Amino acid sequence: MRIGMFFREALRSIRANAAISVAATVTALIAVFILGAFIPSFMYVRSAVDSQKAKVDVDVYIADTASVAQVNSLRDRLNGLRTDGTVAEVTYVSKEDALRIMRERLRDPSVLDELPSNPLPAKFNVRPTDAENADVIVAAVKDDPALDPTEGIVYPESTADRLLTAAKFVQWAGFVLIGILLLAAVLLIGNTIRLSIFARRREVEVMRLVGATNWFIRWPFMIEGVICGLVGAVVAVGMLWGIKVGVVDAWAAGADSALTKTGSAAGTIAFPMLTLVLVGAGALLGAIGSGITLRRFLKV
Amino acid sequence: MSDGPDSGRPAFTLVEVPQATEDPAQDDMAALFSAPVQDGTRRKGDIFRPGPGPMVEFRGVTKTYQGNSRGLDDVSLRIGTGEFVFLVGPSGSGKSTFIRLIIRELRPTEGSVIVGGRELGELRRGKVPYLRRAIGCVFQDFRLLPDRTAAENVAYALQVTGHKKAEVRRRVPEILSLVGLDGKYDRLPRELSGGEQQRVSIARALVNHPRLLIADEPTGNLDPETSLGIMDLLLRINRTGTTVLVATHDRHTVDRMQMRVIALQEGRVVRDEESSGYHDRTGEVPA
Incomplete structure (x- = not known):
């Protein structure tokens, strides 16, 4: 009953503030899309470097x-x-x-x-x-x-050294880039939830007035953030799937493709696993983003 | 609607002038408050401490806002359980500060506020929602949710306090009927008149059976006739044992009802009289 109510409240809020919710969803979409494009690319480069290293x-x-x-x-x-x-x-x-x-x-x-x-x-x-x-x-x-x-x-001293340096650079650049992207997504979703809190300040005021507990007030906003993150992630996964089938697979299928020569698909993440990771990341982005904002802007 | 002993006549009329005479509708109201308010027992989740003490007590309360403006200045008073009290005074005299201190939207700079036997300064933050469940609040601007019907607005207060669906379905029509909104359950606030919106807001405040009902300028936006109806409703609620505190500058209402009047000016209590009017007995402005 309560969980059902929280979901109804969250959906009601998403409908009522459609523009804001769409903004949050698109933000999550972009972050998850870039993350989703980056993870396999990063793993591919790693596998290419590893296969070169094995030849030393x-x-x-x-x-x-x-x-x-x-x-x-x-x-x-x-x-x-x-x-x-x-x-x-x-x-x-x-x-x-x-x-x-x-x-x-x-x-x-x-x-x-x-x-x-x-x-x-x-x-x-x-x-x-x-x-x-x-x-x-x-x-x-x-x-x-x-x-x-x-x-x-x-x-091949110099080859080995160069490969090692490149591999380390790719690794660190990857971590930093992914970190920045996730931070940006969390902040943007947080900002969206703040706008949502502002749009619903009257409801929040009424909730406090009639004695709703802090978490009772927070749950619909949390769910709202998670729904935005999830929907964005699912759309991003769909787009990545399209790109994988339409572009990457076709490219890799070419007989003398540079892609299959230097690295291997087996070295990267499988698509179902990637989907799982990205959808989880989307939900987590939404939860963290709204959680941080709620702590700052929903004091009772 | 829950029918009283003689269900042939309406429970009450909208513009009934409050009188101390016996009123059949009173039985409906009392019957609805399933738990007697004055029996000293505690309801589930009730944070008020049972006892013979006053409902509200201010002990040397001073509230200073940023920039050193005074909201209240050394106010000490008691409001007994079951009383009906008017809080009067011009704008900026401290009426809103007084009310916001009671529901702990504000905390006093000095002194202590005790509500239902609880010293609010010692109340943990997590308990504040339970304090507010024990206090019903009505405001000049009604504070209804514009995208919900009258019934949904009232149901909201019950859902928020964790009531079961079946109970919500049972209690919402009862309380709406009680405040005189039969047949208007499914209207949105904008489809209701000001008086009707205020009745929805009173129904919402009442539905959790508060021990204390606070009304901040409840008739400020209403015409005199409608105001009478609202005041009548508040008086009936008071007769069930609920303590009622009404902040107002509606002189006619205060004069006619002859209840206890607490007058504030510049944050100080300048008058506190039983069975009084808006002005003091010399006919001066409330001072």
Whole structure:
């Protein structure tokens, strides 16, 4: 009975102040829409960065002169890094394997037949668990006697560093941007509820007069804010769905699409989950926005 | 409408001059107040403390507004349970401050206000709504919700205080009939005359069975004939045991009814007489 009454009061108020309610709803819509566009984009960039980071390998070249014992000792040191979680995988590439790989890559492999002997050193291909660990691996084995004196250790230092910096920047920029957007949405919904309180000040006055408790007066406004947030979120989700189906999916479907090449859809959020998050965010925006305003402007 | 012993005649007429004679309609009014007001028992949610003490007591109350203007200046008085009191005085004399202190819309700068045995200064903020449920308020501008019918306006007061639907459905027509609005339940305020709107507002104030009814210039916007009807209604409510406090500068009404008159001027009580008129016995302005 009471909850039903609160809803009726909230709907009555939304109808009575249609313009204000529409303004609140549109505000929530914009905030949720931008949030909804940002979350998958952000996650896509993250997944692209992660897939690049996964490609950062460290090649540890072995001197031709190294003894079997020295090579085994180097292998043990690298495998030792696996146990402490720095290294994901250690693969041995023999001189013959290296030559075969080279042969496969060359357009004209016959040039290799001219070589008197195999010039390519054997190596351990080390894949770190995280690109940041490349430095640890290098530090651990750089003085090893089995290392090839000319090749030594090779890893794409600058690429890894740049990727890491980019990933951190994207992460922080994302947090800041989302924070600003949510704050703006909360303040705008709060302002709308303030206008609604003003439009209904007579009713509020009467409610106080007949002895309504604070929460009894507040509930319809809370519900009003939540309804605005929810409706805005639902419309925003609809718009995002349209954009996903009409633009993003079509783009990703292209055979050589840059989208599928650099990142993967699997790395981003699934649409039903995104819907849930956004609708929840819309409701929360409405509740927080009206809650803050009520605390400030509805003192009894 | 709830029929009295002789339901052949209307409960009361609109412009009945108040008289102390026995009135059959009185039985209707008393019957409606299902819980006797004076029996010292407490109703559910009632914050008033039962006892023989006065309904309203002001002890050395001073209210100073910002900018040092005085609303009230050292006012001490008592209004007994069941009394009918006129509060008179020119604009700015402190009548509204007096009323707003009683419903704790304002708090005194000095002194204490005691209503129904409760010192309002000690009342927690969360209890203020319960204080207001025990006090019915009527204002010059009626303060009805313009988008609701007469019945909805009255029902609102019951819904707000958590009454069940069935009870709301039962009590609203009863009380509207009681104040003389039979057949006008579904009218919007703008479709009613000023007197009728004030009756809706009185019905709303009464529907929660207040111990104290406060009317701030209830006839300020009404013609003399209609005013008589409203005053008559307030007097009948008073006869059921409800304490009634009417702030007014309607001289004719005050003179005719010969009730206790408290006159304020510049925030001070300048006269407090039983069975009096708007002016004091020398015929001066209320001073």
